[in-house]
Amino acid sequence: MKSVLIMSCDTCAPRIAESIARGLESQGKKAAILAPVASCKEEACGNSVCERQAAQWIAQGKRDQLISLLIDRVEEAGKGVDVVVIRPIKASGALRCAYDLNVELAKNIDAAVLPAICADNKSDDEIVEDIHTAIGVFAQQGLAVHAVASGCNDAVVARMAEEKIAVLQPPKRNLKFDDIVASSNVVPPVKFMRFLHAKARQNKKTIVLPEGTLDRVIKAAAELHEQDLVRLVLIGKKDEVLASARECGVTLSDDIEIVDPKTDPNFGDYANTLYELRKAKGMTPEKAAQLMEDKTFFGTMMVYKGRADGMVSGATTTTADTIRPALQFVKTKPGIKTVSGVFLMSMADRVYLYGDCAVIPNPTTDQLCDVAVASAETARAFGLDPKVAMLSYSTGTSGSGPDVDAVREATEKVRAADPELAVEGPIQYDAAVVPAVAKTKLPNSPVAGHANVFVFPTLNAGNIGYKAVQRASGAIAIGPILQGLKKPVNDLSRGATVADIVNTVIITAIQAQ
Ligand code: ACO
Secondary structure (H helix, E strand, O other), X not given: OEEEEEEOOOOOHHHHHXXXXXXXXXXXXXXXXXXXXXXXXXXXHHHOEEHHHHHHHHHOOOHHHHHHHHHHHHHHHOOOOOEEEEOOOOOOOOOOOHHHHHHHHHHHOOOEEEEEEOOOOOOHHHHHHHHHHHHHHHHHXXXXXXXXXXXOOHHHHHHHHHOOOEEEOOOOOOOOHHXXXXXXXXXXXXXXXXXXXXXXHHOOOEEEEOOOOOHHHHHHHHHHHHOOOOEEEEEOOHHHHHHHHXXXXXXXOOOOEEEOHHHOOOHHHHHHHHHHHHHHHOOOHHHHHHHHOOHHHHHHXXXXXXXXXXXXXXXXXXXXXXXXXXXXXXXXXXXXXOOEEEEEEEOOOOEEEEEOOOOOOOOOHHHHHHHHHHHHHHHHHOOOOOEEEEEOOOOOOOOOOHHHHHHHHHHHHHHHHOOOOEEEEEEOHHHHHOHHHHHHHOXXXXXXXXXXXXXXXXXXXXXXXXXXXXXXXXXXXXXXEEEOEXXXXXXXXXXXXXXXXXXXXXXXXXXXO
16 A cells, blocks of 8 residues: 655645546556544544644653554555555644655655645746746655645646646546556555564563662553553562662552562572583583572573573673673574674664664674674664665775775675675765765665665774764664674663663564564
């Protein structure tokens, strides 16, 4: 099912919608018309979200929930049809942000946007200029315009055809299906989060949270349980966990297991297993028993033993302390030597993957190659089609030096390791993401301008890079997601919010699938 969202003044939107729908039907396509938000008095209100409810949700900060509900309505309208023609959400007394909402909805359903351009009393040049302005405005929002509606003459239609912009001329029904349904193939954030929630829910995993007495962890656990996304184990003394929950006003469900390492019947077995696994590295039975009292070692051992499917920790410990037990005895998957850490960067209109931002300070070319191959696999697991940029200060041969040579060598190793993978390097960040820059610097690369997986040359670059983008753009950084381990263990930043913890647990559960 495809969708096309009309951007126009209130009065002509219904006419344009009708024109498109009937035109498509005459080409043998089934079309439905939807007004996603409507005043309760309107006829179209049946399948619409009530305007007053939409305004209330925005006022209450529930914008994402509103977008999610609107996506549901589009999906419902799309059952059994080829295309849903969506009338724009109108600004009204209560709802003042209609333009933003339309743009956000268009991004989240990957709709083709069709602006209506008024032709009254304008010369051909003026109409063309208005069309270019509309295209430019939507391009700035990350939306591609392939068609417009305008009561213009055939000469303007011919001029726009040269630019591959189709023009619907109401009341004519002259728009072809393929002209309007071209989509941008980006994965926007709300759609992405819905995908993650649905994926976690469809095969629920058990995740252990060693910092079970921490208020942020308790709140995240309650939220995850309420949304029925995972099964949870909190580590800590039961009375302390429950007291912390009471203090932060949370009632923990009995379905959430609470495990105290010191009184757990498996403690001896876990300590002995650690001793056996690490005795060649100098581990003693006494030291193993002492380490097993540590909540991170205990949680990691629960994962090793299969009692939990994954672990999320690190809201109070350093990255090194959080992941060292996993590096020591969970170990890497067969065929992978390097554990690395990536972030899913949920930008305003798309999702990127950045790595390594967490583990390897100065990677060798083999390790960079491992990071790239593992990052592509992680991207696929989260529904992205990977296009990998091996980042450098040089694009192709524009710069030189040992660091550039290392990225070039690593890129060759990636090509040898996975010949099917779309990879480019060395490449600068702008050439990797901006099609216009890519056209000048690397015109024949299928990755340049369209990369969505970014491999940084060092941990310094990766860690600084993801934080700079996060802070400058407001992107949501989900991670670090550790990749390469036999079973998923993920580290939280010590500044992790409840939402960060919830997201990381969902990601870990999906990795465990
Ligand atoms: N992949 C696979 N195995 C590894 C890796 C790796 N990247 N790194 C270490 N190991 C293994 C070693 O082979 C060793 O195994 P063995 O004991 O069976 O021989 C074991 O892990 C321990 O190795 P050490 O060399 O002792 O590693 P150490 O514990 O000193 O350091 C660590 C590993 C913690 C990952 C270190 O590289 C580190 O501190 N990295 C930086 C972490 C960091 O500060 N990140 C930035 C902050 S995170 C953020 O902001 C998101």
